[in-house]
Amino acid sequence: MRLTTLTDYPYETKDRRKNFPAPLLYIGWDDHMMFCAPVCLPLPADTPFGALQAEILGGVYGAHPDFAKIDWSGVTWLKSGQPFAPDNALSLADNGLGHKDVIRFKTPGLNGLQGSHG
């Protein structure tokens, strides 16, 4: 144990996968900090990646005027800060996304309200 304690003691890791109805996925839309932080969503592992742009992200980000203008074919993704090329036809799990993974997408040419990254 790295934690300095009087004695060893059993402790509970609160956010294990088994405690949730579905794996958590963290998603951020770069340059759109009107959404103050990336979001956290429990999404079943067999959710097709394409469902994000088709159904899910609209509910999350639709209020932003840039959202309707997104050209999804030009969107780039990062996973844990590294370039990531998801396959829309495959599930989140088959795209290598597990519990508490973080992905971010950039929408070239769309840089927030008045280009302020917000």
Place this chain on the structure above:
Amino acid sequence: MSNVFIAFQANEDSRPIVDSIVADNPLAEVVYSPGLVKIDAPNRLVIHRETIEQEVGRDFDLQEIHLNLVTLSGHIDEDDDQLTLSWGH
């Protein structure tokens, strides 16, 4: 050289204390803001009980400053007759 400071509520009780500090610390500077009086001094500030007693015209227990003290900075040395704030040795 860094400043030490002491700040009091700005009221009639603290006025003689502030005046005493200014009298005993020629390099001290006093700044007023709403409800607050702050005294800065380079490196060292001393409060003498005797000086305050002369100002208030009665016996004064130095710990009475607790009634109006707001904040301070620096290392403290305290006894019945004086309170000193200072940086370094």
Place this chain on the structure above:
Amino acid sequence: MDAKVTNKKLGLKPRYQTMTRDLGWTTSYQYMDKVFPYDKYEGIKIHDWDNWEDPFRLTMEAYWKYQGEKEKKLYAVIDAFAQNNGQLGVADARYINALKLFVQGVSPLEYCAHRGFAHVGRHFTGVGARVAAQMQSIDELRHYQTQIHTISNYNKYFDGMHNSNHWFDRVWYLSVPKSFFEDAMSGGPFEFLVAISFSFEYVLTNLLFVPFMSGAAHNGDMSTVTFGFSAQSDESRHMTLGIECIKFLLEQDPANVPIVQRWIDKWFWRGYRLLTLVAMMQDYMLPKRVMSWKEAWEMYAESNGGALFKDLERYGIRPPKGWQDACEGKDHISHQAWNTFYTYNAAAPFHTWTPNPEEMDWLSEKYPDTFAQYYKPRFEYYGKKHQEGERFYNTTLPMLCQVCQIPMVFHEPGDPGSICYRETDHDGDKYHFCSDHCKEIFTNEPEKYVQAWLPVNQIYQGNCFPEGTDPTAPGFDPLAAVLDYYEMEVGRDNFDFADSQDRKNFREWNGGVEEEVSP
């Protein structure tokens, strides 16, 4: 035979020594290590407790006398305030939301401090330290009580103040102060002193108190000002305990230096993150503004902190690792925080609003490099949407930092247009952080932070619904169930100030007059 005893009064130092240290003893029926089992395990070495110099030598007799006088004065002012309907003297009812934030997020910390100091006040072998901690424990309980009394008058007239104890243990943003203090309370006694007495009550204290108290003064809230000044003299004793404990630890043994340095790094950063709430309050929630957060940071952190760490150099202590990033953050955190609460106001029991044009000008002036470039466009957009009847509320739960538990709203240092993402893998799971410094805090003590009760994650685990809730029932609305669990009065405690009952009431009480409110 009567010997004539010279009745010479003891001087302050020997008097204090007699009434405190000399009442301690080395136990003979039990080993000292058994009686004081907590003060060695952190690795701190103390060779001679007699070198502890008592900060502010107040004997119990002097303590009761002066505290009693302060209490009499304070409660007289609180009574007068209530009798004279002082709450009507507040310049603008938006200000009351700063008080809501205070009673929700700061007052409970006073109670935590009371408990924490009571605990460490039992566990140091050194009598001087025990006495100082015990007296601080009483001070902190006093602060908790006086804050509740002061704010109770407002509670009769405004929403968002009636349930703060319940909210502290459950509501998402209040896990930030709660986890801060519980981290300290679950550490050893020496870490607790470095965390609270030194890092919080000495290094950062002015950044908590001065904004709230001068904010109160400028906005006509005289009872809070009075409480503040009454508490501040207690705080100066706390400050002296903080500086004394750091000096003592560093002088006792060079082996203590790296341990203390690590604690300074950790607690400066945790305290700085906690102050995000204060920064936001200062820049956005005071209709009559005092100074900007940036100005307060420059005055109380950069100047004062600079002097302090220069003084500590001789022990081998350097400024905290997060110092530079904290200074860079001064141009941003208040805006980042207000944006967070504005957009998540459906789930927070106080009101928010968009700054009016005059306020935006002040913000642009105080933040010439950042406000107009990054934050103003959002607030203008929010104002426009509100006017169109589509006030923006974010309904998706945010990602939280595992350590500070704040939503991941902070920017990549050096790149204000981009969120800062940091992560690490531990024991088969990923953990995420808002900054290098929260990440380092985690990697130094991972077993502590994997136990964190993160509000968003707990909601998704189904742990934040009222007892007996059936999430599988048709038409189940999880967000509504969470607000139920929070025991928030939806439509009263939350949502925009412009549409609030607080605003309607205040306007009515003031004969239909109010200052200009956006939108």
